[in-house]
Amino acid sequence: MINTLFLPELREMLAENNAQGLAEFCNALHPSRTAEFMAGLESNEVWEVFQHTDPSNQADILSYFSRPKQVELVTQHDRQEAAAIVQMLPPDERVDLFQELEDDAREELIALMPAEIRLDVLRLQQYPEDTAGSVMTTDVTKLPEHLTIGEAMNEIARQAGQRETIYYLYIVDAEDHLRGLVSARQLLVGMGKPETPISEIMQTDLVAVHVMDDQEEVANKVARMDLLAIPVVDLERRMVGIITHDDIIDVVREEATEDAHRSAAVEPLDQSYLLTSVLTLSWKRGIWLTILFFCALLTAFALKQYEQRLEKISWLMLFIPLIISSGGNSGSQSATLIITALSRGHISVGDWAKVVVRELWMGLLLGLGLALMGVAASWLLITGADWKMIMVVPVTLILVTVSGTLTGSILPLMFEKLGLDPAMMSNPFVAGIVDILGIVIYMTVAWWFVGV
Amino acid sequence: MINTLFLPELREMLAENNAQGLAEFCNALHPSRTAEFMAGLESNEVWEVFQHTDPSNQADILSYFSRPKQVELVTQHDRQEAAAIVQMLPPDERVDLFQELEDDAREELIALMPAEIRLDVLRLQQYPEDTAGSVMTTDVTKLPEHLTIGEAMNEIARQAGQRETIYYLYIVDAEDHLRGLVSARQLLVGMGKPETPISEIMQTDLVAVHVMDDQEEVANKVARMDLLAIPVVDLERRMVGIITHDDIIDVVREEATEDAHRSAAVEPLDQSYLLTSVLTLSWKRGIWLTILFFCALLTAFALKQYEQRLEKISWLMLFIPLIISSGGNSGSQSATLIITALSRGHISVGDWAKVVVRELWMGLLLGLGLALMGVAASWLLITGADWKMIMVVPVTLILVTVSGTLTGSILPLMFEKLGLDPAMMSNPFVAGIVDILGIVIYMTVAWWFVGV
Numbered sequence: 046m047i048n049t050l051f052l053p054e055l056r057e058m059l060a061e062n063n064a065q066g067l068a069e070f071c072n073a074l075h076p077s078r079t080a081e082f083m084a085g086l087e088s089n090e091v092w093e094v095f096q097h098t099d100p101s102n103q104a105d106i107l108s109y110f111s112r113p114k115q116v117e118l119v120t121q122h123d124r125q126e127a128a129a130i131v132q133m134l135p136p137d138e139r140v141d142l143f144q145e146l147e148d149d150a151r152e153e154l155i156a157l158m159p160a161e162i163r164l165d166v167l168r169l170q171q172y173p174e175d176t177a178g179s180v181m182t183t184d185v186t187k188l189p190e191h192l193t194i195g196e197a198m199n200e201i202a203r204q205a206g207q208r209e210t211i212y213y214l215y216i217v218d219a220e221d222h223l224r225g226l227v228s229a230r231q232l233l234v235g236m237g238k239p240e241t242p243i244s245e246i247m248q249t250d251l252v253a254v255h256v257m258d259d260q261e262e263v264a265n266k267v268a269r270m271d272l273l274a275i276p277v278v279d280l281e282r283r284m285v286g287i288i289t290h291d292d293i294i295d296v297v298r299e300e301a302t303e304d305a306h307r308s309a310a311v312e313p314l315d316q317s318y319l320l321t322s323v324l325t326l327s328w329k330r331g332i333w334l335t336i337l338f339f340c341a342l343l344t345a346f347a348l349k350q351y352e353q354r355l356e357k358i359s360w361l362m363l364f365i366p367l368i369i370s371s372g373g374n375s376g377s378q379s380a381t382l383i384i385t386a387l388s389r390g391h392i393s394v395g396d397w398a399k400v401v402v403r404e405l406w407m408g409l410l411l412g413l414g415l416a417l418m419g420v421a422a423s424w425l426l427i428t429g430a431d432w433k434m435i436m437v438v439p440v441t442l443i444l445v446t447v448s449g450t451l452t453g454s455i456l457p458l459m460f461e462k463l464g465l466d467p468a469m470m471s472n473p474f475v476a477g478i479v480d481i482l483g484i485v486i487y488m489t490v491a492w493w494f495v496g497v
Numbered sequence: 498m499i500n501t502l503f504l505p506e507l508r509e510m511l512a513e514n515n516a517q518g519l520a521e522f523c524n525a526l527h528p529s530r531t532a533e534f535m536a537g538l539e540s541n542e543v544w545e546v547f548q549h550t551d552p553s554n555q556a557d558i559l560s561y562f563s564r565p566k567q568v569e570l571v572t573q574h575d576r577q578e579a580a581a582i583v584q585m586l587p588p589d590e591r592v593d594l595f596q597e598l599e600d601d602a603r604e605e606l607i608a609l610m611p612a613e614i615r616l617d618v619l620r621l622q623q624y625p626e627d628t629a630g631s632v633m634t635t636d637v638t639k640l641p642e643h644l645t646i647g648e649a650m651n652e653i654a655r656q657a658g659q660r661e662t663i664y665y666l667y668i669v670d671a672e673d674h675l676r677g678l679v680s681a682r683q684l685l686v687g688m689g690k691p692e693t694p695i696s697e698i699m700q701t702d703l704v705a706v707h708v709m710d711d712q713e714e715v716a717n718k719v720a721r722m723d724l725l726a727i728p729v730v731d732l733e734r735r736m737v738g739i740i741t742h743d744d745i746i747d748v749v750r751e752e753a754t755e756d757a758h759r760s761a762a763v764e765p766l767d768q769s770y771l772l773t774s775v776l777t778l779s780w781k782r783g784i785w786l787t788i789l790f791f792c793a794l795l796t797a798f799a800l801k802q803y804e805q806r807l808e809k810i811s812w813l814m815l816f817i818p819l820i821i822s823s824g825g826n827s828g829s830q831s832a833t834l835i836i837t838a839l840s841r842g843h844i845s846v847g848d849w850a851k852v853v854v855r856e857l858w859m860g861l862l863l864g865l866g867l868a869l870m871g872v873a874a875s876w877l878l879i880t881g882a883d884w885k886m887i888m889v890v891p892v893t894l895i896l897v898t899v900s901g902t903l904t905g906s907i908l909p910l911m912f913e914k915l916g917l918d919p920a921m922m923s924n925p926f927v928a929g930i931v932d933i934l935g936i937v938i939y940m941t942v943a944w945w946f947v948g949v
Contacts, residue, residue, distance in 0.1 A: 073702060074702050075702060075704065075722055077721055077722040077723070078702075078704075078722075109721075198685070198688070201685055202685045202686055202688050202689070205682050205685050205686045206686060211682055211685065212664050212681065212682075229664065229681055229685070230657050230663055230664075233650070233653055233654045233657050233663065233681070234654055234657045234658060236650070236654050237654070250525060250526050250527060250530075252527065252530075264746075267746070268743070268746045268747065268750060269529055269561075270527060270529040270530075271529070271743035272743075273725075273742065290725065290742040290743070290746070291720070291723035291724075291742075293746060294716075294719070294720045294742070294745060294746055294749060295720065297746060297749045297750055297753070298720060298749055298753070298841065301749070301750070301753030301756075301757075302837045302841060304753075304757065305753075305756065305757060305760065305833055305836075305837050306833060306834070306837065308757065308760065308761070308833070309760070309829045309830050309832070309833035309834075309924055310826060310829070310830060311830050311833060311834060317838060317841065317843035317844075318834055318835070318837075318838035318843050318844055319838070319843060319844055319848065319851065323855050323858045323859055323862070324862075326834075326855075326859055327858075327859050327862040327863055330827070330830050330859065330863060331862070331863055331866055333826075333830075334823070334826055334827060334830075334863055334866070334867065335866065335867075335870070337822065337823075337826050338819070338823060338867055338870055339870075341818060341819040341822045341823065342819060342870075342874055344818040344819060344822075345815045345816055345818070345819050345874065345878055346878070348814065348815045348817075348818070349815055349878055352811060352812075352815070355811065355814060356808075356811050359804060359807065359808050360804075362800065362807060362814045362817075363797045363800045363801055363804070364797055365800075365814075365817055365818060366793060366796040366797070366800070366817060366818070366821055366932055366936070367790070367793040367794060367796060367797050369818055369822075370789065370793045370796075370821075370825075370925075370928070370929065370932065371786070371789075371790060371793065373925075374762060374785075374786055374789050374925045375782070375786060377761045377762070377924070377925060378761050378762060378763050378782050378785075378786075380761070381757055381758060381760070381761035381763060382758070382761075382763060382770055382778075383770070384757075385754045385757050385758065385770075386769060386770035386771070389750065389754060389769065391769035391770050391771060391772075392769075392770055392771055396771065399771065403775050403778075406775045406779075407775055407778055407779050407782065410775070410776075410779040410783070411779055411782060411783055411786055414783055414786070414787065415786065415787075415790055418787070418790055418791075418794075422794055422797065426797055426798070426801055472761055472829070472924065473822075473825075473826045473829060476822070477822065480818055480822060484818070
């Protein structure tokens, strides 16, 4: 979203070269709001505004710009100045930005960084997307075990200016093995006894995640335990970083959006809707539409088998869309309920028997409800109907609804069991399978009652 | 999820009345894990375990139980003891629990609370669901403006034991008007100059939300600005509470689940899947299935209009499911893309023209792709096909896909514009509308090419 409220004033200040006004604009507001007000400016105008503040504040503001805007800013202007800004970005944001740069721009910028930052970028770059390692920051306050409360307080006061969070302090041994956690709250409470060693007050029952853990599991853990941050360790339980609450919120939102897109058969986007090109979007939708098209093509082949039957009793055809959409809708409902319950950790694969029984009951109840309406619909639409004809649609609706609820619940559970993402069992996919089932059921029921 | 790992040990300790072991179990772990390990116990067993720890820790553990389990625990045991626990719950959790109790249990418990907690519960209860007021806590550290850094530090050290968060300190005047914010970080940095008044270091450009603001907007604000907590104010800008990062994560997850359910035409659940009864679930699905059934019934009436045409050219019928599912799928894709972009704040209603143009292009591109496959399908399935017959399905597919993308994108935007929840334009609903459009388009195109 672009906030245009301040654009005229900003442009006026730039035209007048009003240094005092621009400096105040850069420093007075929360950097996220400064960024919001600048989002309507051209890249070279932003750069001009940036001249009126220091690299640390520039980095704060930069981190709230959209990724493409960030790329534009750090590549189209003085490399030395750009490097000074990028250096001040939080490590996790820095590496995300680097991954979006063209190869030579990245090389040039990295060459201008101090050795330790270069190393940090290289290390963070190795972690695959969606792992704990890819969202963690290395900017963490580690303290040795032998400090006292008073020494620890002095230490965090010294580090407070640079660290992303200073509210959780991690206690490590000489090899960076995670030993415990002291919160700033505990230090403040213990202020009266500055001589107490922190090893006496530290929490040792720590929850940590592994660098290669899936980010969704990490988010579930943090959400369940209401943590401010969670430490990330490597295979030797050496502490390599932390994931903070704000990154967790981003993960939760990102995962929710991905799940929503998958459930509507859209490959998840890397950028927001308006920033993704029409061609990319068409591709991300087209691959799934094509798969679903072939799925739907099977319904045409199925109907071809029953062509004679349908020609003889032409009213059968009227209800085809009604029947397949009823099955598809109840299937999507079940699939979504199961997928969200799985991803929130409310059910696990072990609950499958309970789930199937519940879905069976729901299918029967819902099917019965639809069947009642189906009786009325048949009576209205079939010319010269007898009771046998009237029974076809209601009985089909019950069976189709039950197939829908069972397919919709079992498929995601199977995917979860196989270690695949259950959200891949998107609603249209479930609906596609239930469509074919629906046609076969419909024609079979018709054969029972009206004997064609 | 129920963790059964410790159940046998716990039951053994209870049988042996092992007071030391049970006390250690209650106090050694993070309360969320203690709760997880106890989730498999019966309510009276939990109560027995609780006898080995104090009300404050009991409340910490209780807050991690599922809501029905919480209700069971506080209603089925000694009222006096239950009141002591409930009193120690964070104010926002306390009021959520009270709202789940039967009237007389609530009255009895409330009567046992101190007057200030009674008042707090009554005040928090007024806020409607999904507003900032309904998720905030009143447990917040407020400080007067005239304090110095040293005094403020002593004050938070004193309060640290009770407060939910002490990392953001809000500065208020005598009437509770919000004047500024000092973070624990700023205090720690300023520790060297304890005489400095906090009014000199406090941030005054504060972002606050109003008690009646929608919780989703609040979450968007916090996420955008990476805040630890956001203050909640009333109409007179008096500070009434804060919403902390952990509650924001819950809001984001709850809203995402609600949106997912809505998009599959399920009324959002108040409880998790397994905790919701089959009857309630059937009701929450049934109301939407019924609405969608009437929507689908229109397709039957539409087909009835074309009955003669379909009888004469029976191959037309084969492609009905294929055509309506292609339209429905492209419509769901667009609806989901637009709904998620709206809820993440990536687009606004003002972008409608841009959105429509993009969706028109995507519809054409995707339709063209499907049309190519449609040519092959027609050639395969229509006996004795000439080029005119073969053109019917491909041309229909292009038009239907475009109707799908346009309907799927315009309807949610219209709902947003009207101040309704765009997620109400669920995928099955969009698909239902596109189904009817699809049949009309199909029959019209057939009339163009094969003249029936």
